[in-house]
Structure formats: C-alpha cells, structure tokens
Amino acid sequence: MNMTLKDKIIIVTGASKGIGAGIANELALAGATVLLCARNSDQLNAVKENIEKEGGIAYAFPLDITSVAEITRVFKTIFDQFGKIDVLINNAGLGFNHAALDVEESDWDAMMDVNLKGLFFCAQQAGKYMIEKGYGRIINMSSQASLVAIKDHAVYCASKGGVNALTKVLALEWADKGITVNGISPTFTYTPGTAERLDSPDYLAGVLQRIPVGKVAAIADITTAIRYLIGPNSGMVTGSNLVIDGGWTIQ
Numbered sequence: 001m002n003m004t005l006k007d008k009i010i011i012v013t014g015a016s017k018g019i020g021a022g023i024a025n026e027l028a029l030a031g032a033t034v035l036l037c038a039r040n041s042d043q044l045n046a047v048k049e050n051i052e053k054e055g056g057i058a059y060a061f062p063l064d065i066t067s068v069a070e071i072t073r074v075f076k077t078i079f080d081q082f083g084k085i086d087v088l089i090n091n092a093g094l095g096f097n098h099a100a101l102d103v104e105e106s107d108w109d110a111m112m113d114v115n116l117k118g119l120f121f122c123a124q125q126a127g128k129y130m131i132e133k134g135y136g137r138i139i140n141m142s143s144q145a146s147l148v149a150i151k152d153h154a155v156y157c158a159s160k161g162g163v164n165a166l167t168k169v170l171a172l173e174w175a176d177k178g179i180t181v182n183g184i185s186p187t188f189t190y191t192p193g194t195a196e197r198l199d200s201p202d203y204l205a206g207v208l209q210r211i212p213v214g215k216v217a218a219i220a221d222i223t224t225a226i227r228y229l230i231g232p233n234s235g236m237v238t239g240s241n242l243v244i245d246g247g248w249t250i251q
C-alpha cells in the first residue's frame, strides 16, 4: 500500500456502489480512513469489508442525504468520533433521464433533492467542522452534463450546472479559512451501473463518437483527479471544475 493519505479522514457520499465505492476503495488503499455514506447498510458493509480485506480502514455511516436532519446528525457523529473531517467527496447522485416533455414534478424533485440540495447540505455540515479546524478539501461531483446540453437530460444537466455554481460560491466564502472547494466533471464512466449500457456495442459506439480520446472514463481517472485536488500542492486551486471527459465538451 502507498500510504500518502495516512491519517486523512475522508467522507465519501454515495459510497455503496459505482464511482463512490471505487473512489472509497482507492483512497483507503492510499492510507486514508474512509467514512462510507449511503442509504443501504448492507451494500455499505460489503464495500467496507472489501476495503478491510485489502488492508484499508473504512467505517459505514448509513445516510439519506435528502434529509438535512440526518446529514446534520451523521456529520456531527463523525466529527465527535474522529475529531476532524479533512475531505468530503460529495459524490451521491441520481442520473435517470426523460425527454423534457415527459418530466414529472416528482422526477424534478427527486433529482434536485439528491444532486443539489443534499450535496449543498453535506458541504455545509462538513464546511462547519472544517472551518473549526482551519483546513478542508471538498470535491463536488459534477458531470460533463453541467457544461453542455445532452438530449433527454434537462433535469440532470440543470442539477449539475447548479453544482458548478455552488462550488464557486462555497470556494469564495471559505477561501480564507483553509478550505478549497472544487468540482470534477467526468464523461461516461465505466461502473457496474453503467456497464449494462456501455457493454452494448451499439450504445458504446454512439458514446465514443463524442469522445475524441476514444474511450470512456475509468474510476481510476476520477481518483487520480481527486488525489491531485486533495494533495499537498493544490491549495491554490479552488472553485475550479476539473473536466475528465476525453474531450467531449471541447467540441
């Protein structure tokens, strides 16, 4: 194990599967103590056991980020137990899509409640404790969909555009408090959840037509970006949005 993140306390939301589980695993193997948050305890415990099997340190904290009361309670428990929060990876998100004319009020509310409201209040609660310690790193999971239009993704694009706006405001408010806030914007990323679509040659060909480097992102591409943004020499980088899209949005 390469222990460059030893003694770092890192919260990862949406850590029960997909990108969040992968990031948590890779950060734990770099020595961090990783606090896994998502709704499903069984899935969280499976990710935790996996990390422990490989020699990493992880704890599971069941949390539904649509409840501000739950976020407040869980982040306080974490701060009381670990004495600090060094890093928040604000990753939990929903990504279903509909043609604009088919979007129902409940679709709008479900996606905004997680992608925007939940993300904001996780940042707020982590920020509160980071300010107390004079240090913190917050990474907000955005998407290439925050920068360009994608058909049938009106609500998702709006929610991720909102994430970019929040990233800049929080970065500005907390810049003189030792806290940086940055976003990352991946393109299609291969996970167990997206594999179903990306394993279909026709679907993959359609996606790759838009990605000049000719491949989708891997979770390791995302973790590498995160390791830079939480690393020792990136304190001047705040309010940015690191795009990991193989060139999708430059066209």
Ligand SMILES: NC(=O)c1ccc[n+]([C@@H]2O[C@H](COP(=O)([O-])OP(=O)(O)OC[C@H]3O[C@@H](n4cnc5c(N)ncnc54)[C@H](O)[C@@H]3O)[C@@H](O)[C@H]2O)c1
Pocket (backbone or CB within 6 Å): 013, 014, 015, 016, 017, 018, 019, 020, 037, 038, 039, 040, 063, 064, 065, 066, 091, 092, 093, 094, 095, 114, 118, 141, 142, 143, 144, 185, 186, 187, 188, 189, 190, 191, 193, 194
């Ligand atoms: N996979 C991609 O291609 C891709 C590309 C760009 C951005 N993203 C973003 O990356 C993030 C992770 O995506 P993924 O593909 O791993 O998704 P996923 O569906 O595989 O995992 C999402 C995670 O968020 C959690 N979550 C959802 N609602 C929650 C809630 N109310 N409270 C707590 N946790 C909740 C889920 O339990 C799960 O752990 C999302 O923000 C997504 O928008 C994904």
